[in-house]
Amino acid sequence: MSVDPTTGGARAPFGERLAAAMDEHGPLCVGIDPHPGLLSAWGLADDATGLREFALRVVDAVGGRVAALKPQAALFERHGSRGLAVLEDVIAAGRAAGTPVIVDAKRGDIGSTMEGYADAFLRDGSPLAGDALTVSPYLGFGSLRPAIEAALASGRGVFVLCLTSNTEGEQVQHARDEDGVSVAARIASEAALLNHGVDPLGSVGLVVGATIGGAAASTGTDLTAVNGPLLAPGVGAQGAGAAELAQVFGAARRQVLASSSRGVLAAGPDAGALRAAAAAASSDVRAALRG
Numbered sequence: 001m002s003v004d005p006t007t008g009g010a011r012a013p014f015g016e017r018l019a020a021a022m023d024e025h026g027p028l029c030v031g032i033d034p035h036p037g038l039l040s041a042w043g044l045a046d047d048a049t050g051l052r053e054f055a056l057r058v059v060d061a062v063g064g065r066v067a068a069l070k071p072q073a074a075l076f077e078r079h080g081s082r083g084l085a086v087l088e089d090v091i092a093a094g095r096a097a098g099t100p101v102i103v104d105a106k107r108g109d110i111g112s113t114m115e116g117y118a119d120a121f122l123r124d125g126s127p128l129a130g131d132a133l134t135v136s137p138y139l140g141f142g143s144l145r146p147a148i149e150a151a152l153a154s155g156r157g158v159f160v161l162c163l164t165s166n167t168e169g170e171q172v173q174h175a176r177d178e179d180g181v182s183v184a185a186r187i188a189s190e191a192a193l194l195n196h197g198v199d200p201l202g203s204v205g206l207v208v209g210a211t212i213g214g215a216a217a218s219t220g221t222d223l224t225a226v227n228g229p230l231l232a233p234g235v236g237a238q239g240a241g242a243a244e245l246a247q248v249f250g251a252a253r254r255q256v257l258a259s260s261s262r263g264v265l266a267a268g269p270d271a272g273a274l275r276a277a278a279a280a281a282s283s284d285v286r287a288a289l290r291g
């Protein structure tokens with residue numbers, strides 16, 4: 001256990017905290033993606049003030065009611081330093097509501113630079129540190145070591161891109177090495193090694209899109225053996241629903257944290273409507289994954 005510097009209490013490992021949150025609230029993560037079109041639809045300006053109103057309204061509406069929140073860093077970064085300040089406040093507000101915050105920044109670089117990303121997103125005392133970070137393994141899984149070590153040392157987690165929800169990802173993720181092992185399968189087995197023996201779930205998760213159909217099987221990717229959380233974007237706006245979740249994840253379905261951003265956010269700006277949209281999505285994914 002690591003110590004939470006805010007409360008002084010013990011912080012359980014991320015995988016354990018997320019498993020408890022999924023059991024309590026249902027396996028839904030609400031993505032906070034303040035696209036310009038959504039800001040406009042909510043009657044907000046496409047600036048840092050509009051961004052703050054939008055993002056904190058989502059946290060107020062659904063924080064404490066869903067398993068996780070996932071702010072999309074790009075849509076804060078596009079507002080420059082003021083956008084990053086809003087991202088910091090959103091991370092703090094989500095955590096204060098007791099909801100794990102997954103910062104979707106998809107960082108990946110050589111190991112020495114990954115140290116910097118680890119400091120920024122995965123260490124106590126950094127205002128950009130949530131509960132987990134999405135990371136990209138395409139500089140080699142080993143390059144992620146600084147991020148993984150920082151996460152595990154502080155009760156945080158990572159989600160490593162494995163089989164992403166976009167069709168372009170297949171070109172890289174389905175490729176096979178000279179032994180016939182796919183890139184996706186290799187990434188999953190690296191995560192499985194790190195999560196081996198951890199109960200109920202390890203803290204090294206994977207990103208596996210809800211839109212990928214039979215790609216786990218066709219690439220030889222053993223999702224159950226990962227023994228870690230599977231963040232599944234693609235629900236809602238990208239077209240996946242309950243049937244797709246059941247098909248994609250099969251026996252690994254209890255590890256899945258389904259993620260929907262625009263599918264929920266389109267219900268705003270009214271807080272009650274946002275809450276109702278999240279509750280409906282949560283109940284759908286719970287039926288598909290836990291029924």
Ligand SMILES: O=c1ccn([C@@H]2O[C@H](COP(=O)(O)O)[C@@H](O)[C@H]2O)c(=O)[nH]1
Pocket residue numbers: 031033072104163164165166207208209233234235236237238259260261262263
């Ligand atoms: O494979 C991936 C990895 C990440 N994402 C991110 O999830 C959300 C999806 O938003 P929706 O509005 O629910 O489509 C977005 O932030 C993506 O960057 C993904 O879609 N697929």
